[in-house]
Amino acid sequence: MRDTLAHLETDDAPVQRWQENANCLGVDPDLFFPERGASTREAKGVCAGCEVRLECLEYALGNGEKFGIWGGLSERERRRLRRQRALARRNAASA
Numbered sequence: 001m002r003d004t005l006a007h008l009e010t011d012d013a014p015v016q017r018w019q020e021n022a023n024c025l026g027v028d029p030d031l032f033f034p035e036r037g038a039s040t041r042e043a044k045g046v047c048a049g050c051e052v053r054l055e056c057l058e059y060a061l062g063n064g065e066k067f068g069i070w071g072g073l074s075e076r077e078r079r080r081l082r083r084q085r086a087l088a089r090r091n092a093a094s095a
């Protein structure tokens with residue numbers, strides 16, 4: 001079993017401090033990058049018990065990560081969250 005964070009192998013960015021506490025350390029990276037239509041349940045289960053889930057999610061959102069499960073959310077779920085936040089910002093600006 002590898003002792004690396006699942007996402008590091010696909011990410012050239014320097015290791016973030018929060019990644020040292022990631023629940024996915026040593027977990028097969030393929031789990032977090034399922035084929036189209038494949039289940040994300042197992043990866044999300046790993047994320048559910050992760051103490052740095054929010055840091056991971058914000059990192060993915062901030063870096064525009066387009067693929068994989070980050071912070072317990074799929075690409076589609078992160079896109080939806082980005083849209084919701086953008087809408088909230090626009091509404092706040094126009095209020």
Ligand code: SF4
Nearest residue numbers: 022024047050056071
């Ligand atoms: S939230 Fe999931 S992908 Fe992110 S560090 Fe934790 S276990 Fe890994």
